Amino acid sequence: MTHTTIPAYAAPSPAAPLERITVPRRSPGEHDVLIEIKYSGICHSDIHTARGEWGERAFPVVPGHEIAGVVTAVGSGVTRHTVGDRVGVGCFVDSCRTCENCLAGLQQYCTGELGMVGTYAATGRDGELTYGGYSTHIVVDENYVLRIPDGIPLDAAAPLLCAGITVYSPLAHWQAGPGKKVAVVGLGGLGHLGVKIARAMGAEVTVLSQSLRKKDDGLRLGAEHYHATSDPATFEALAGTFDLIINTVSADLDLDAYLGLLRSGGTLVQLGAPEKPLPVSPFALITHRRSFAGSMIGGIPETQEMLDFCAEHGLAADIELIRADQINEAYERVLASDVRYRFVIDAATI
CATH class of the missing domain: 3.40.50.720 (NAD(P)-binding Rossmann-like Domain)
Structure with missing residues (x-):
């Protein structure tokens, strides 16, 4: 499997502030979608994970599971998305696909051996560590990529994914x-x-x-x-x-x-x-x-249903757009409840 490297913001260790690094991304396979990330929301879960508060994790951790962007390339077998599509990625990027919950569209409750593969700080079916949305690009299997309706601005759509x-x-x-x-x-x-x-x-x-x-x-x-x-x-x-x-x-x-x-x-x-x-x-x-x-998040069908519902009713998150170099400050403000109501990172500043 070939890889490329992309810039990202990561926590190098639980006690360290996030900093700019480069991380590997796999080249798109037959059913993969390459997404240029435009915006990534900051979730409280990002902070817990980056600071090692939810158990041991492999570091560096690149957080981010509220991802909105545009498709820039697709694998030869992809049928669900095309180049130029507005898309999103939420809290997971894979699951076993064969257990009762996965077959019912409840991938968030996957009981298979692979389990729900988190968008970051998890191990994928290829054995590689997953890196999240505080980055410029991400490669995800087409079955775990959501369509963002045209009626929702991409920046305000990002927090909908979690x-x-x-x-x-x-x-x-x-x-x-x-x-x-x-x-x-x-x-x-x-x-x-x-x-x-x-x-x-x-x-x-x-x-x-x-x-x-x-x-x-x-x-x-x-x-x-x-x-x-x-x-x-x-x-x-x-x-x-x-x-x-x-x-x-x-x-x-x-x-x-x-x-x-x-x-x-x-x-x-x-x-x-x-x-x-x-x-x-x-x-x-x-x-x-x-x-x-x-209750946790939703599966892929329900998440798409939610995005379509929000577009139909003119709903999106109230956000404060920040640069990547403001992430550490934003973390402190989240902990102080000083945000109305979701920080979103402009990935162009990474």
């Missing part, structure tokens, strides 16, 4: 729509898209945030109600209100209190990944047949 599908998947699975009351916990990169998408689905949307600091934004994005969770009165006033709560934050929340906000038969879906286990009292569940569930 943040967008992460909130769309549970909203679709638990059937958010007319007549349903949905609460979104946290108004950050995921939460702001959760508000937009839930509202577009027809649900009545409430934001539950630590403070009222972003209330005007929440209402502008489509929420009809906005409450501060730092006020104990919120939990009294909203007890038994919601059909569905999606928790986008990674903080250690009092889950029993949030479960109390559900109607009988309602579901609280955990999207954030706190470092420590979250205790749940059985009585918070069994007394009203409430459910505490989890």
Whole structure:
């Protein structure tokens, strides 16, 4: 297999800031698509991985799994994409393709020996380390490349490939729509898209945030109600209100209190990944047949469905475009919740 090298920004070690390096990319094979990356979103997962907070990884780590770009070459067997197409790549670039979940289009839950191959810091079927979107180009099998509709600007489309599908998947699975009351916990990169998408689905949307600091934004994005969770009165006033709560934050929340906000038969879906286990009292569940569930990203079919839905409804991420040399500063600002609502790297500056 032949390779070429391309510039990228990488974490050389868990304790080091990201820096510009070169990394190898395989030459496109029969079913591969070569993508010139135009934009790459910064996800909190990038920071966890680059800093070694989610277990051991092979370094250097080139993060980035919110990728938007343009096809510049295709392999001889490619039928799904052509040169010039606007495309995206999300959190994974391969899976076993034969397990029950893969065959059902749920590649994110692949149970095969290969498993879901992450876009970065993973080992592909060729035995090579994967490098992500903080780079100028990427080569991906055509079956794991998404079509970005013309109606969505590429820069604002990039965060949809992780943040967008992460909130769309549970909203679709638990059937958010007319007549349903949905609460979104946290108004950050995921939460702001959760508000937009839930509202577009027809649900009545409430934001539950630590403070009222972003209330005007929440209402502008489509929420009809906005409450501060730092006020104990919120939990009294909203007890038994919601059909569905999606928790986008990674903080250690009092889950029993949030479960109390559900109607009988309602579901609280955990999207954030706190470092420590979250205790749940059985009585918070069994007394009203409430459910505490989890959800990850979506498979390839659902991610395409999400992109088409966003284009149909005029939805995209609210972003702050940055240069590559601002990545380390952006990481600190993400940790300080100082972004509205997603940093996106202009790959032309790499």
